[in-house]
Amino acid sequence: MTWYEGQEDIIIIPLPNDFDIDINLDYLTREKNELLYEIDNGNIRRAIAIGEDRFLIQISVIDNKEMVVQILNETKPTEPWQQDTIVMYIREWFDLDTDLTPFYEMAKADPLLQKPAQDYVGLRIIGIHDLFEALCWGVLGQQINLAFAYSLKRQFVEQFGDFIEWNGKQYWMFPSHEKIAQLNPSDLETVQMTARKREFIVGIARLIASGVLSKQNLLSLNFKDAEKKLINIRGIGPWTANYVLMRCLRFPTAFPIDDVGLINSIKALRNMDRKPTKEEILKLASPWKDWEAYATFYLWRVLY
Numbered sequence: 001m002t003w004y005e006g007q008e009d010i011i012i013i014p015l016p017n018d019f020d021i022d023i024n025l026d027y028l029t030r031e032k033n034e035l036l037y038e039i040d041n042g043n044i045r046r047a048i049a050i051g052e053d054r055f056l057i058q059i060s061v062i063d064n065k066e067m068v069v070q071i072l073n074e075t076k077p078t079e080p081w082q083q084d085t086i087v088m089y090i091r092e093w094f095d096l097d098t099d100l101t102p103f104y105e106m107a108k109a110d111p112l113l114q115k116p117a118q119d120y121v122g123l124r125i126i127g128i129h130d131l132f133e134a135l136c137w138g139v140l141g142q143q144i145n146l147a148f149a150y151s152l153k154r155q156f157v158e159q160f161g162d163f164i165e166w167n168g169k170q171y172w173m174f175p176s177h178e179k180i181a182q183l184n185p186s187d188l189e190t191v192q193m194t195a196r197k198r199e200f201i202v203g204i205a206r207l208i209a210s211g212v213l214s215k216q217n218l219l220s221l222n223f224k225d226a227e228k229k230l231i232n233i234r235g236i237g238p239w240t241a242n243y244v245l246m247r248c249l250r251f252p253t254a255f256p257i258d259d260v261g262l263i264n265s266i267k268a269l270r271n272m273d274r275k276p277t278k279e280e281i282l283k284l285a286s287p288w289k290d291w292e293a294y295a296t297f298y299l300w301r302v303l304y
Helices: 023-026 080-093 101-108 115-117 131-138 147-159 175-182 193-208 215-219 222-229 240-245 260-267 278-288 292-303
Strands: 003-005 009-014 038-040 044-049 053-062 066-071 162-166 169-173
Touching: 009 080, 044 080, 044 162, 044 169, 053 080, 053 162, 066 080, 101 115, 101 292, 115 278, 115 292, 131 147, 131 193, 131 240, 147 169, 175 193, 222 240, 240 292, 260 278, 260 292, 278 292
Parallel strands: none
Antiparallel strands: 003 009, 009 066, 038 044, 044 053, 053 066, 162 169
């Protein structure tokens, strides 16, 4: 249940039992070059687009029991449907509708997950709401380190994104697929990505703009069919597909098995002097059935 208070556009979202804001803030603050949200004294501020309207929301958490959401930039009350859209966005961003009890029960008996699940109880898979953003982030991150990927994202957002200005600060939103679909790959030359990545991103934007590719359609498919459809897109391989299936489409069985972070985490936890093979990872992951995405996310957390 969610409820709203008065004319100040304050929204209250009750939180599930297995939620810890400090653990999730640790994840959100892991990269100082992030520009799509701001964290200030435990408050999260983010600009989001709903149709033609732009909202700057601020999220605070009380005793890990409820989120208090304020809309900072509105001079008039928001419509109920807009408030509902904001709530849906936040619930999806923090994966609030997933019951983690079965995951923690499984992890208790798992040699790899036991300690991470205990250390980071309350951590949620922080999602990426927009399909175009998720696919772009996957493409930008291919074959480069995380710090450089964040640098590319900042360049891309500042060149082609939109922002809200509030109290002298700019709050950025990721470029829309509609805008990028109208560009040529050469128009993205101001961003330090490869020519192939520019082609991939414009191609993805055009697929979404044409309706050939949509979040709604992918969510209507089973996991294997959704994975196959993504891999058939130019520039999207198995790793990027599973990353998007995990963080945007919320398939619990998504498993980016070739991920460098996953491999390094397993190597560290098992004190190995070499990288685990794919066969070894599959064997280790056999107890994680239906929780592969959360297992991966918690193992990533070990490295931060």
